[in-house]
Amino acid sequence: MPLSQEEIAAIAEHLLRAEAERREVPSLARTHAELSLEEGYQVQEQIIARKLAAGDRLIGWKLGLTSKEKQKAMGVFEPVYGAMFASTMLPEWDVPWGELIHPRIEPEIAVVMGEDLEGPDVTPAQAVAAVRWVLPALEVIDSRYENFKFTWPDVVADNTSTARAAVSTRPVPAAGLDLATIGAVFLKNGEIITTAAGAAVLGDPAIALARLANHLARRGQKLKAGQLVFTGALTAATFVAPGDVVTARFSAWAP
Ligand code: OOG
Numbered sequence: 001m002p003l004s005q006e007e008i009a010a011i012a013e014h015l016l017r018a019e020a021e022r023r024e025v026p027s028l029a030r031t032h033a034e035l036s037l038e039e040g041y042q043v044q045e046q047i048i049a050r051k052l053a054a055g056d057r058l059i060g061w062k063l064g065l066t067s068k069e070k071q072k073a074m075g076v077f078e079p080v081y082g083a084m085f086a087s088t089m090l091p092e093w094d095v096p097w098g099e100l101i102h103p104r105i106e107p108e109i110a111v112v113m114g115e116d117l118e119g120p121d122v123t124p125a126q127a128v129a130a131v132r133w134v135l136p137a138l139e140v141i142d143s144r145y146e147n148f149k150f151t152w153p154d155v156v157a158d159n160t161s162t163a164r165a166a167v168s169t170r171p172v173p174a175a176g177l178d179l180a181t182i183g184a185v186f187l188k189n190g191e192i193i194t195t196a197a198g199a200a201v202l203g204d205p206a207i208a209l210a211r212l213a214n215h216l217a218r219r220g221q222k223l224k225a226g227q228l229v230f231t232g233a234l235t236a237a238t239f240v241a242p243g244d245v246v247t248a249r250f251s252a253w254a255p
Pocket residue numbers: 063064065066067070074106139141142143148155160161162231232233
């Protein structure tokens with residue numbers, strides 16, 4: 001049975017409360033086994049609306065579960081789309097432990113749109129042509145669900161675990177840059193955890209960007225010039241504890 005608007009709103013409230021109180025909650029699959037993907041996005045839209053009503057600002061969007069490594073790690077084999085807010089962005093490269101539940105960190109290629117990009121039927125070539133800047137980035141994800149255990153609709157409802165993120169202060173012009181062959185080395189406390197290339201993201205982050213624009217079109221939205229997009233982690237996320245130092249080195253920015 002489809003959920004009522006009241007039930008959708010109640011789930012959004014429940015997840016926002018978990019975030020505010022830094023408390024993990026059981027997977028919705030346990031309480032709302034019937035939650036559909038469409039309803040997951042409706043919950044996410046409620047969360048976005050409530051954050052904006054509380055004074056936050058939408059600064060862009062993200063994809064998640066775009067790499068095989070992430071999909072295998074989380075057991076969800078489809079990309080997901082979520083929103084990023086002014087409050088998501090970290091002013092310093094410091095994890096605010098006291099504000100989070102059980103953060104994990106992952107390396108991403110982020111882009112800044114130079115032009116609006118509106119679906120449907122956006123191609124990867126059109127998507128990449130609308131990008132102005134490319135930025136190496138780290139995303140701090142913090143699923144509101146116990147032990148990061150979620151289903152596809154669950155993670156969508158939870159705004160795809162969005163918590164915090166940081167981007168490099170050294171943007172590189174997108175023109176002439178092949179996103180698929182950007183190499184990345186991901187380190188924790190000086191040890192290499194994983195290595196990857198941009199192609200880990202659905203074959204090319206440009207494909208991810210086109211899929212995001214087409215997804216947004218289905219939801220009556222578009223990518224706007226100036227918006228930031230996180231195209232999805234290149235590798236599985238790493239657990240972190242206070243004192244850990246996580247670094248991502250990207251080839252386009254090699255010294
Ligand atoms: C879901 C969010 C995934 C990514 O880049 O793959 C994500 C999660 O793993 O908690 O942000």
